[in-house]
Amino acid sequence: MSERADFARYVTAYLGLHLPGQRNLSTNTIASYRDAFRLLISYLGERGKRPERLSMDDLGRDTVEGFMAWLTARGCSDSTANQRLCAIKAFVNYVKAEDPARLLQHQQVLAIRQRKKAPAPMVLPGRGGVAAILARPDASTARGRRDMVLLTMLYDSGARVSELCGITLRDVRLDDPATVTLMGKGRRVRVVPLMSATAGLLRRYIDETCSRPDASDLDGPLFPNSRGDRLTRAGVADIVARHARGARESGASVPDGISPHSLRHQRAVDLLESGVNLVYIRDLLGHRSVITTEIYATVSVARRRKLLEEAATAPKTRDYPDWSEDRDLMSWLKSLC
Template identity: 45%
Template sequence: MKNCDFAYYLSNFFTTYLPGHLNVSENTVYSYRDTFTRLLTYFKDERSVPPDKLKFSHFSRDSVEDFLKWLENTSHCGISTRNQRLAAIKSFFRYVQVEQPEYLMLCQSIISIRSKKSPKPTIQYLTGEEMKLLLEQPDTADRNGRRDLALLSLLYDSAARVQEICDLTVRNLRLTSPPVVRLNGKGRKIREVPLSAPCADILRKYMQERKLDRQDRMDEPLFFNSQGRNLTRSGVSFILAKYISKANAVSPHSLPSTITPHCIRYSKAMHLLESGVNLIYIRDFLGHESIETTQIYAKANPEKKRAAISKTCDDSSAPKMPDWNDNPDLMSFLKGL
């Protein structure tokens, strides 16, 4: 193979394989791009191999594991970021093993690297009263305040991911009865989410004020900044943080300062669960691929756990566990359990 074999296949991976064969989203391409930018930086700085000289012969299971350690120790990346970078590298070497079978052993050794287990973070969400307090903060006498109310209302009512909100165009909304928003989710999956009447009314007034209900503006962004461009993820986070601070300044019941747009999604899911909505419907509402992902909300709800325990706990029918005080012989006690 030529010295540029790695560059050739990496280029094809990004220009042909990811968009043409896997049909991944732009965000996935950007994430993979960042991974290989970091990988090239690692080989240049730590192994003195410039990007234009990098070949498959420089790769091994050990070199990739050293890169992952470098991410954690030098770049201070968390375990989840480390695992995301590993997933991108594995995807590339799965592609290479098909294109160049002579590298099969190398590819298999890298693909077999295991992800690190990380502790699952506790789901942070707002209660119904806290969510109500947050939605009361935008100043509806102000033009931007009315936009922010529409944004926060839709973010909660649809349980959308923040990027899904940023990507919305006017065409994605249908406010005639029954009102629905069409969301472009992860992996190019599209789902339609029903909206409540109050949220639809807020959005309808917002669109009329901004003249977004005209036919010639159907493909314009639903939420935009002063330059007329789509609001960004950081822009939405900034708006949310502003109203959390405002709520904490006027109310003795403070909201957590760590609430993010994704926590609003969690809040909607938890409120649906508390209302008795079946997990299958919540899964479809959130756009989860597996019910196992949705079950984290049931596990995180202490009231649901308490209710389940109270229904099943009956002292009269519960089996009597042996008391170790009745049998000083520890081995006999353990066998009797």
């Protein structure tokens, strides 16, 4: 490979050494970065550039902006396109230290702004909706009991779906106080307390599925699929959507669009409305900054306003006196003109 065709060398070092070794990023994050480069190489390939001959000279501002437009033409949302842009900019920032000769080109790429997008509405099932969803699994079947414990854990821990999928038996502590250890974004570990009712469900579930675990079992998934492997994010989303749909069809007030993240959002709002400090909620959810958590304060205020408006009885027109029937007042008003 010539020195000019240096793109592959930088990408290999970035994905294979820098991200897992120096940044200590999770497998899912590295896979997301990898997908961004696969798409970028496909885009450049359609323009006659062979992967093995790509140079960092090919990764200028015009190329990246053209790649963003190509993603949009393929039907990617602004959010997805921004994720791809973040991956490329992080890579360019890494190369910048290794390749100062192209510093101006790299700065031009880093100056590309993300696309503005309207924030997605936060879909909340409400406390009644959560109760209806948790009541849907059939506790008479092994699959139903798994779903019941999974949904309860998802709400009680406020876990992201990827964090829930990664829970092993080793991560669960059932002795008082009961806790679960979650591996969050950037491999940040946090310990989340569990309610006693959730701990009781977990204890019975583990006794049923793995009554005498050996050392190897402790590293197995807490919620396996039918093949004994970890549930995927899509699998958990299907479980949540299925039981939310069942609750809605049974007459419960459960909105459309309920996802695993909806239960995480609802947990945060419920804690806030119960008077829990935002700093504690930040730690529970694994946010780096309380600024991220403050969005739930806005949601909670809007939710309280809606509930008050629904509970208040608006006065009807006939409750007010009809001033048009007061002839003296009407005469006085007419005299003003």
